[in-house]
Amino acid sequence: MIDFSTDSDIELIADAARRFAQDALAPHQRTAETARSLPASTLEQARDMGLDRACWNERHGGSGVNWAGWIQILSELARGDAAAAVAIDAFGRSYDALLQAGQDDWIERFLIPGGQATRHAVVVHDLHDVLRGHASGRLDGTLPWANTAQADLVLVVHPGGVCVLAEGFSLENVPGLALQAAGASRIRFVHAPVAARREDPALAQAILARARLRQAGIMLGVLEAASTYAREYALQRVAFGKPIAHHQALAFLLVDMNSAVAQTRLLVQEAACRLDAGDTDLDACNQAFIQACEAGHFVGPNAVQVLGAAGFMRDYPVEKYMRELTALGLALGGADAARRSLCRHVALPDAIDFLRTVTENA
Amino acid sequence: MDFSLSANDRERVATLREWGREHFRPAGLRADRNGAALPVDDPFFRTALGLGYGRATWAPPGSQPAPHPVRTKSAVLNVILAEESSYWDRGIGVAMPGPGLGEAPILIMGTEEQKQRFLAPFVTPDKPMWGAFAMTEPSGGSDVANIRTRAHKDGDHWVLNGAKAFSGNSGRAEWIVVFATVDPKLGRAGHRAFVVPRDTPGLVGFRHEKKMGLKAYESTSFFLEDCRVPAENLLGGESHYTQRTGFKGAMQTFNSGRPAIAGMAVGIGRAALDELLVHVRESGLQNDSRIRDRIDTAQRKLKAAYLVALKAAWMADQKQANLVEASMAKALAPVAALEATQLGMDVLGMTGAQGGTLIEKLYRDVKAMDIVEGTGQIQRVVMARQLVQLPN
Numbered sequence: 001m002i003d004f005s006t007d008s009d010i011e012l013i014a015d016a017a018r019r020f021a022q023d024a025l026a027p028h029q030r031t032a033e034t035a036r037s038l039p040a041s042t043l044e045q046a047r048d049m050g051l052d053r054a055c056w057n058e059r060h061g062g063s064g065v066n067w068a069g070w071i072q073i074l075s076e077l078a079r080g081d082a083a084a085a086v087a088i089d090a091f092g093r094s095y096d097a098l099l100q101a102g103q104d105d106w107i108e109r110f111l112i113p114g115g116q117a118t119r120h121a122v123v124v125h126d127l128h129d130v131l132r133g134h135a136s137g138r139l140d141g142t143l144p145w146a147n148t149a150q151a152d153l154v155l156v157v158h159p160g161g162v163c164v165l166a167e168g169f170s171l172e173n174v175p176g177l178a179l180q181a182a183g184a185s186r187i188r189f190v191h192a193p194v195a196a197r198r199e200d201p202a203l204a205q206a207i208l209a210r211a212r213l214r215q216a217g218i219m220l221g222v223l224e225a226a227s228t229y230a231r232e233y234a235l236q237r238v239a240f241g242k243p244i245a246h247h248q249a250l251a252f253l254l255v256d257m258n259s260a261v262a263q264t265r266l267l268v269q270e271a272a273c274r275l276d277a278g279d280t281d282l283d284a285c286n287q288a289f290i291q292a293c294e295a296g297h298f299v300g301p302n303a304v305q306v307l308g309a310a311g312f313m314r315d316y317p318v319e320k321y322m323r324e325l326t327a328l329g330l331a332l333g334g335a336d337a338a339r340r341s342l343c344r345h346v347a348l349p350d351a352i353d354f355l356r357t358v359t360e361n362a
Numbered sequence: 363m364d365f366s367l368s369a370n371d372r373e374r375v376a377t378l379r380e381w382g383r384e385h386f387r388p389a390g391l392r393a394d395r396n397g398a399a400l401p402v403d404d405p406f407f408r409t410a411l412g413l414g415y416g417r418a419t420w421a422p423p424g425s426q427p428a429p430h431p432v433r434t435k436s437a438v439l440n441v442i443l444a445e446e447s448s449y450w451d452r453g454i455g456v457a458m459p460g461p462g463l464g465e466a467p468i469l470i471m472g473t474e475e476q477k478q479r480f481l482a483p484f485v486t487p488d489k490p491m492w493g494a495f496a497m498t499e500p501s502g503g504s505d506v507a508n509i510r511t512r513a514h515k516d517g518d519h520w521v522l523n524g525a526k527a528f529s530g531n532s533g534r535a536e537w538i539v540v541f542a543t544v545d546p547k548l549g550r551a552g553h554r555a556f557v558v559p560r561d562t563p564g565l566v567g568f569r570h571e572k573k574m575g576l577k578a579y580e581s582t583s584f585f586l587e588d589c590r591v592p593a594e595n596l597l598g599g600e601s602h603y604t605q606r607t608g609f610k611g612a613m614q615t616f617n618s619g620r621p622a623i624a625g626m627a628v629g630i631g632r633a634a635l636d637e638l639l640v641h642v643r644e645s646g647l648q649n650d651s652r653i654r655d656r657i658d659t660a661q662r663k664l665k666a667a668y669l670v671a672l673k674a675a676w677m678a679d680q681k682q683a684n685l686v687e688a689s690m691a692k693a694l695a696p697v698a699a700l701e702a703t704q705l706g707m708d709v710l711g712m713t714g715a716q717g718g719t720l721i722e723k724l725y726r727d728v729k730a731m732d733i734v735e736g737t738g739q740i741q742r743v744v745m746a747r748q749l750v751q752l753p754n
Binding site: 001002003004005007022067076178181231235236243245246250251252254255258259262263266267268269273274277287290291340342343349351352354355 | 363365367411465636651656658659661666668669673676677687691694706743745746749750752753
């Protein structure tokens, strides 16, 4: 039954995330970007709120928030600071990837050894298979950019499968286009021993698709922030005797930006609901990510455009939003990689059915 | 949050699908090939009556209306049914007998006596009959505040003078709901809606417009020349307009239609994609990544527009203000659907250009969806008024 209402429990958590984002994240986002890290107190507050493990299963000490709920929370966090959303989501992202790849065994072995979640786990996507040595059990090569400043466990998702590494890698700071507060590092693997692995291309695609949905949730928050900021600015800025928002060229642009955000939100929500319903067909996740990337290409630069020269300056957040939207897309290969996923792994359907049910899929 | 159809809704869609395959698409293709609307005595309309079309959604007090195949109390379900129905043929959807677009203003503005008088014949009709709605004029469509058709009171009659255009089924209708103004200076406050019976003197000059697509139904222009309408045909009576709800009533008619129109556009786009999938398979193009990518993109855009339409409809069902969402759906869906049909034409190439294929018909049909009930540009104006208070 079509229903767009949000579960009241999720709404409560999302409200708390919204307040945290606006009170603790947004005011300090520039400082954190410059410092290339989030204040320890901010991360501590996030942990106190249970955000780090919110989407972990209850049996592993999490809150069991479902996909629809977590996506909403992520977008709220990203409205305050996308880098903080990335940093907080890293816990859930590594949990989901490990659970998909190795079920409880890998969670207990790698993420919460001895029941304590002490490890800083990072998931990286080697989309172009640049790392060598999967077969020999030792990895060599360099991944140019990951949103982290530290890692003591790396889960490499490559086209052929997944492998886990606990040593043999090092991180070097890189300038980064955006999201520096979450860390920006090059990861170098030198004969790094693989602690565990699964060769399964479908599994790798599934982990990637689910990660793309999380990323789309973060991008949604940035899209909302950019669109709203540009609109509010355009209502205050006066040119030729009236607010610039009242010149139709800009009014239509702002409307189209709003529509792009709304479409992204619905595709992200729909994909999340499919995962919650146990749908194994992950093309909706890839579709949501492509939509977020395309919306990012439209909304980010145009938010800067609406502000004109002011938008180009770091005094305003829109240039940051623009960089973040591009960086968030590129972190998982961008829209083109997701398009390739759809073409390569999803069979051409017999007929289009937008609302086919999970049961029908099965 | 839930994006799946209920079992009941799925059943209704399945029934509509069966009818569409068996009746709607063949009738639509026949009209398109003949280049003319289905005549009033076409056997298809008798069939449609048997399927439950042609009836009002209204019923006399104390009785329940018979379920209508595509008009329900749920705006969400109406979008879903509109999408499926248009998948098979949008022109047939307009051509269907029944009170049509004229019913909504009667329900919203009409008195109980007027509902009885004009809608009772449609409760259990024994032959196909039509009602019609005429707001648009040759000088403009969406700017309803500036309609030019004049109405003035003369004794116990109203006298109407003006011209109406692009009105579906007017030429075959038992009555037409005509919007006019008592004084253009009053703007919206001057609006009045009249039910004008077909045989009213002064209702003249009917001309069937020649359309690019959607040929199954008659689009008609006509004139009102000193057309005398009994005072009791003024919808809602004088008191309704002293409360200044006349225009609001008209706008309600428009707003309630936008998500459904969006659904219709999506249906046409989906039909084009499905037909394209058949062609792609038959031509061995299924592994052409460029075509696959374009199909995926078209599918995603249609799906996004459809979700916006469903959200707008859901908000209407929840009695939430949905002006932005309704206009957004109406602005997005026809463009996405046109892109899907254009893709079909691109892949068909010369075969598409030679005419006579379903995709070519859909390509001609779909453009209307970006025009009816307010163009995409008008929808942006509506949204801009809400989002950035764009002045009128």
